[in-house]
Amino acid sequence: MKPIGIIHSPYKHRREAHSQTNRSEEISQIEVFEEFKEGLKDIEEFSHIVVIYWFHKSQGYSLLVKTPWDDTLHGLFATRSPDRPCPLGLTIAELVAREKNILTVKGLDALDGTPLLDIKPYVVAIDARSAVKAGWFEGKLGKRRG
Amino acid sequence: MKPIGIIHSPYKHRREAHSQTNRSEEISQIEVFEEFKEGLKDIEEFSHIVVIYWFHKSQGYSLLVKTPWDDTLHGLFATRSPDRPCPLGLTIAELVAREKNILTVKGLDALDGTPLLDIKPYVVAIDARSAVKAGWFEGKLGKRRG
Numbered sequence: 001m002k003p004i005g006i007i008h009s010p011y012k013h014r015r016e017a018h019s020q021t022n023r024s025e026e027i028s029q030i031e032v033f034e035e036f037k038e039g040l041k042d043i044e045e046f047s048h049i050v051v052i053y054w055f056h057k058s059q060g061y062s063l064l065v066k067t068p069w070d071d072t073l074h075g076l077f078a079t080r081s082p083d084r085p086c087p088l089g090l091t092i093a094e095l096v097a098r099e100k101n102i103l104t105v106k107g108l109d110a111l112d113g114t115p116l117l118d119i120k121p122y123v124v125a126i127d128a129r130s131a132v133k134a135g136w137f138e139g140k141l142g143k144r145r146g
Numbered sequence: 147m148k149p150i151g152i153i154h155s156p157y158k159h160r161r162e163a164h165s166q167t168n169r170s171e172e173i174s175q176i177e178v179f180e181e182f183k184e185g186l187k188d189i190e191e192f193s194h195i196v197v198i199y200w201f202h203k204s205q206g207y208s209l210l211v212k213t214p215w216d217d218t219l220h221g222l223f224a225t226r227s228p229d230r231p232c233p234l235g236l237t238i239a240e241l242v243a244r245e246k247n248i249l250t251v252k253g254l255d256a257l258d259g260t261p262l263l264d265i266k267p268y269v270v271a272i273d274a275r276s277a278v279k280a281g282w283f284e285g286k287l288g289k290r291r292g
Contacts, residue, residue, distance in 0.1 A: 001147050001232055002231060002232065003232075004231050004232065032223075036209065036223075036231060038209040038210060038221065039209035039210070039221045039222035039223045039224075040221045040223055040224070041210060041219070041220060041221030041224060042220045042221050042224040042281055042282055043221055043223055043224045043281070045224070045279065045281030045282060046224065046278075046279060046280060046281040047277075047278050047279035047280075048275050048278050048279075050236065052198070052232070052234055052236070063182065063184040063185040064184060064185070064187065073187070074187060074188045075184065075185045075186045075187030075188050075189055076185035077178075077182075077185045077186055077189055077264075077265040077266065077267075078185075078186070078187060078188040078189045078191070078192065078267050079266075079267070080266055080267070080269075080272065084264060085148060085150050085182060085264075086147055086148065086149075086150065086198075086263040086264050088198055088234070088263060088264050090196065090198070090236070090266065090273075092272075092273060092274075092275055094275075117232040117234060118223075118230060118231075118232045118234050119223040120223065120225075120226055120236065121223075121224050121225070121226070121280070121281060121283065122275060122278060122280075123226075123278075123280050123283050123287075124275070124276075124278050124280065125283075125287045126226065126238075127236075127238060127273070127274075128238075128273075128274045128275065128276075128278075129194050129238055129240075129268060129270070129274065130270070130274075131193075132192075132193050132194050132268060132269075132270050132274075133191065133192060133193035133194075134192060134193075134267070134268075134269050134270065135188055135189070135191030135192040135267055136188055136191060137267065137269050137271075141269075141271050
């Protein structure tokens with residue numbers, strides 16, 4: 001598992017990065033390493049991209065976790081906690097611009113220096129679902145605890 | 147990077163697995179290893195889950211690829227090809243049932259025996275986007291070549 005790039009963002013520490021459920025308007029730069037640049041052909045035609053990255057500041061995990069949204073212990077895989085057995089981060093980011101191997105994106109809440117693992121085009125027919133039951137998240141978004 | 151489970155599916159060979167853009171109704175079973183079972187608490191409350199897995203049959207990649215959708219070479223990162231530098235697969239699957247550490251899902255087009263890396267709850271506010279520009283995919287879905 002070899003990174004294909006690195007993420008440059010305004011978030012230097014974990015406490016600064018927004019929870020994904022407070023969608024951010026911050027701008028980040030995704031630097032794709034030169035050796036993979038050719039693989040970006042046509043990416044600028046997409047308005048949104050799937051960004052998969054490595055939560056490199058993650059240190060271990062618990063299988064039951066409390067989130068910022070309530071006081072209940074939830075199973076780790078029913079949460080978006082960055083502390084996971086395979087600490088893979090996933091964000092659908094808005095692609096604002098591309099200049100050579102640098103993608104400027106909005107709404108990617110990864111820490112500065114995060115290793116980039118993959119980029120995929122976001123396609124509604126593949127990735128979007130409606131009529132979704134959001135389990136314990138229902139009604140909690142925007143109502144962060146404390 | 148250690149798998150947290152294994153996917154049991156009707157797809158034994160790559161040629162049998164549907165392209166993700168022909169959304170399948172096939173049923174697969176996700177077996178989460180016993181040691182991670184506790185992390186599934188509350189997952190059954192969600193109708194859809196994000197499944198991240200390892201394209202274990204992937205052997206190398208090209209940075210420019212042809213897809214089943216047209217005769218044009220596209221940049222790899224503007225396609226959903228399984229042959230990638232980090233061969234990470236991503237599917238939003240419908241969660242049909244949970245029995246202990248086995249999740250029954252619909253629409254997960256991974257090969258039988260695929261290593262499972264992560265499960266996250268699918269939450270519209272986090273994962274879904276509308277008003278999306280789908281680049282070269284526009285108008286091509288459902289019109290597979292040959």
